Amino acid sequence: MNKEPSLDDLLANRNQAFENLYINLKSEFIGFARKFNLKEEHIIDIYQETFISFYENLLNGKIKMLTSSTKTYVFGIGKFKIYQFLRSNSKLKIIDEPVNPELSLDELTLTNQDLDEKEKLVKENFKKLSNKCQQILEFYYLQGKTLADIRDDQSYENVNVVKSLKSRCLRKLRNLVNA
Amino acid sequence: MSNKELIALYFEGELNSEQKIRFEELLRNDEDFREEVEFEQSVKLAIISIKKDNLRNKLHRLETPKEKKNYVFIGIAASIIIIAGVFGLLNTSQNYTNDELYAQYFEPYSNIIAPSSRGDASKNEINLAFRYYDSKNYKIASEKFESLFASTGTSYFLFYQAISELLIDNTDTAIKLLEQHKKYNDRLSNQTDWYLALALLKADQTDTAKKLLAEIIDNKSYNYESAKEILEKMD
Numbered sequence: 046m047n048k049e050p051s052l053d054d055l056l057a058n059r060n061q062a063f064e065n066l067y068i069n070l071k072s073e074f075i076g077f078a079r080k081f082n083l084k085e086e087h088i089i090d091i092y093q094e095t096f097i098s099f100y101e102n103l104l105n106g107k108i109k110m111l112t113s114s115t116k117t118y119v120f121g122i123g124k125f126k127i128y129q130f131l132r133s134n135s136k137l138k139i140i141d142e143p144v145n146p147e148l149s150l151d152e153l154t155l156t157n158q159d160l161d162e163k164e165k166l167v168k169e170n171f172k173k174l175s176n177k178c179q180q181i182l183e184f185y186y187l188q189g190k191t192l193a194d195i196r197d198d199q200s201y202e203n204v205n206v207v208k209s210l211k212s213r214c215l216r217k218l219r220n221l222v223n224a
Numbered sequence: 225m226s227n228k229e230l231i232a233l234y235f236e237g238e239l240n241s242e243q244k245i246r247f248e249e250l251l252r253n254d255e256d257f258r259e260e261v262e263f264e265q266s267v268k269l270a271i272i273s274i275k276k277d278n279l280r281n282k283l284h285r286l287e288t289p290k291e292k293k294n295y296v297f298i299g300i301a302a303s304i305i306i307i308a309g310v311f312g313l314l315n316t317s318q319n320y321t322n323d324e325l326y327a328q329y330f331e332p333y334s335n336i337i338a339p340s341s342r343g344d345a346s347k348n349e350i351n352l353a354f355r356y357y358d359s360k361n362y363k364i365a366s367e368k369f370e371s372l373f374a375s376t377g378t379s380y381f382l383f384y385q386a387i388s389e390l391l392i393d394n395t396d397t398a399i400k401l402l403e404q405h406k407k408y409n410d411r412l413s414n415q416t417d418w419y420l421a422l423a424l425l426k427a428d429q430t431d432t433a434k435k436l437l438a439e440i441i442d443n444k445s446y447n448y449e450s451a452k453e454i455l456e457k458m459d
Contacts, residue, residue, distance in 0.1 A: 059358055060334055063279060064286060093283045100279050104272045106237065160273055167263075168270035172327040176391050179327075180360060186268040187275070191236045199361050219263065 052111050056103055056188060067096055070119055077120065081127050091130055094157070095123040102153045104187050113148050121148050125155055163222075170221035178214035185211055227257055235264060278331065285449075302441045306455060320457045322433075326426040329450055332357075333387050333415060337380065353384075362388040379408035387419060395427045415446045425454075434458065 050062040058064075071092065078088040099122055102108045111118070160168060171179065184195050192207045201207050230247055233239050239247055250257040320328075338354040353368030369385035372378070386401035402420040405412070417440050424433035440451040 057358065057360075058279070060336075064282060067283060067286060089287060093280065093287075096283060097276050097280055101272060101276055104275055105268075160269060164266045164269050164273075167266045168273055171267070171270050171274065173323060175393050177393060180391075182267060183271055184360075186235060186264070186271055191238070192232070198359055200364060215264070215267070218267065 049115055052103070052108075055100075055115070063096060063100065066115060066119070067092075070116060074120070074123060078123070078127055081131060083127065083130070087130065091126045092123065095119060095126050097157075098122050098126070098153070098155050102155075105154060106187075107153050117148055121150055122153070122155060125150055129156070166222050167218065170218055173221060174214060174218060177210075178217065181207070181211055182214055182218075227254075227260075231257075231261055231264065234261070235268070302452065306438050306441065322425045322428055322430060325454055325457060326422055329447075329454060330390070330422050330426075332391060333383070333412075333419070335384075336411075337384075353381075357384060357388060360391075362391040366392070379405060379410045380412045382408070383410075383412045383416060383419075386423075390419070390423055390426070395423055399423045399427060417443075417445055418447045418451070421451065421454075430458075 050059075050066060054060065054062040055066075074092050074095075075085070075088050078091065083091070096119070099108075099118055108118070113121075171182070174182075181195065181199075184190050184198070185192070190198070192204050192211065195201065196204050196207045199207075201210075225243070227250065230239075230243060230250070233243060234247055251261060252258075335354045335358055338351045349368065349372060353365055353372055356362075356365035356368060366385050366388035369381040369388060373381035373385065382401050382405040386398045386405065389395075389398040389401060399420065402416055402423060405416050406420070417436055421433050421436040421440060424430075424436065434455065437451040437455050440446070441448045441455070
């Protein structure tokens with residue numbers, strides 16, 4: 046029996062939490078998706094996009110805690126993606142029903158949105174920052190941590206050190222973007 | 225409260241209703257304020273996008289069928305790539321700096337030694353060191369690994385110390401540690417060259433890095449597919 050990964054494990058992708066979950070649920074998901082008459086290659090694409098969406102919603106803080114099992118999330122999001130695929134690839138009118146009525150996906154970001162030009166520029170330049178800067182910004186913006194949390198986690202001397210490091214990194218990124 | 229603090233609270237999700245009203249008012253009426261919020265929002269989106277790319281690559285790799293054992297063909301293909309790379313015959317349209325390549329390919333090696341379990345985490349030094357590592361507190365993790373290596377002589381601590389040092393930008397120290405780790409044979413030996421190559425890249429020791437990447441490809445050791453990609457991008 047495989048242990049369910051915790052939210053923390055997933056957020057940090059600790060011990061390959063996502064890869065393991067992906068492998069563990071794959072055959073069951075394929076069986077589930079076959080009922081919709083999908084080809085295997087499409088199922089794999091959908092399955093991968095399901096994981097990316099699940100991850101995105103953990104990162105952007107829309108899933109703050111897991112109220113169901115990770116499997117319910119994967120199948121819930123997966124079913125949404127299957128319907129999305131069917132809608133765009135057939136003329137049939139399809140009405141979606143949730144996998145688990147207790148799990149609402151309404152609040153989640155489930156369609157892939159491309160970055161605009163400015164955001165792409167920020168993305169490219171973010172990769173040029175030092176690890177330390179990348180890390181602190183990642184902590185701050187993604188993991189919903191306050192500056193005080195970061196100080197505790199990373200044993201910085203005090204919040205002001207964290208604060209000034211964060212502003213310095215942000216300023217550096219802005220300069221790179223505007224260069 | 226300054227506007228800066230207000231923005232910080234917004235991203236921390238800690239605005240109270242009064243502050244929320246002020247925040248929205250400034251967003252409507254103060255152009256600098258709006259620009260700052262939009263910039264920080266784009267940073268957040270950019271980071272999410274990078275993390276998504278990383279996961280996507282990992283999942284793609286899981287789906288890539290294992291290479292058939294056609295060593296002759298792979299050998300020839302690899303040699304062609306290396307030769308082409310060395311002579312700059314591959315006309316890649318984009319030039320990558322060493323730093324960019326490093327950033328694209330580097331990710332900390334997972335903790336395969338002491339997976340976190342909440343109960344007994346602080347019971348011994350090894351668990352403690354890896355707990356710091358897992359929670360990205362690489363400075364302390366590195367110190368812990370160093371003393372663990374000193375007291376136990378177990379070589380894989382050198383490896384994790386090196387990765388920790390890489391993550392706090394002490395590239396030269398990391399290179400020394402990885403070179404030291406190469407002298408041992410343990411369950412992480414297969415990974416050493418890959419990280420050493422990336423560290424050399426980061427330290428701008430381009431030629432040495434290239435040579436090592438070519439070795440990784442020849443030996444088909446850890447991440448040799450990515451090693452190929454890097455060499456292709458370098459010329």
